[in-house]
Amino acid sequence: MGTAERSRAAEGDAATTTQQRASYRPLWVEEPARRRRLPDPVRTAAVRAVLIISLTLLQAMVALLCTLAESWLAFPMVISSVVSTVVATWSVLDVWVTRQVWNQRNGVVSAPNSTARSLRRERRRARRQARAAERAQERIRRQGGAGQLSHP
Numbered sequence: 001m002g003t004a005e006r007s008r009a010a011e012g013d014a015a016t017t018t019q020q021r022a023s024y025r026p027l028w029v030e031e032p033a034r035r036r037r038l039p040d041p042v043r044t045a046a047v048r049a050v051l052i053i054s055l056t057l058l059q060a061m062v063a064l065l066c067t068l069a070e071s072w073l074a075f076p077m078v079i080s081s082v083v084s085t086v087v088a089t090w091s092v093l094d095v096w097v098t099r100q101v102w103n104q105r106n107g108v109v110s111a112p113n114s115t116a117r118s119l120r121r122e123r124r125r126a127r128r129q130a131r132a133a134e135r136a137q138e139r140i141r142r143q144g145g146a147g148q149l150s151h152p
Contacts, residue, residue: 038099039106045098049091056084 038046063077107116 039102042095042099042102045091045095049088049095052084052091053088056081056088059084 037043059077060081063074063081066074066077107119
């Protein structure tokens with residue numbers, strides 16, 4: 001193979017890789033979320049509710065199939081499906097109540113005079129004071145107690 005042939009082959013390879021790069025697209029593109037993530041307790045309750053509801057639907061389907069097959073298992077399955085429906089309803093209410101409690105405790109600030117905002121401000125002020133006191137104590141320890149009137 002001559003040098004001219006090698007350079008043509010190299011140019012062909014370069015053109016192929018350029019075309020491959022141009023046609024390359026990632027599988028997905030990260031986009032910022034439109035809504036914020038649910039708080040942990042609410043998300044936990046929601047996951048629990050989804051699992052319970054899915055099991056209830058599965059149980060209802062088995063109850064229906066047992067009934068159609070005239071199996072002896074139909075009656076216990078129907079009874080347990082009714083109980084599961086009550087539990088599933090309770091779990092959905094649990095999600096709602098957990099969300100309300102979380103919002104009430106941690107506050108969804110919607111107005112300038114919101115109680116949650118003032119509570120957060122107070123907590124922030126207390127944290128700042130605690131950090132300042134800790135820094136002062138650390139400074140005293142580093143100085144070896146110099147500047148204190150008496151040593152305990």
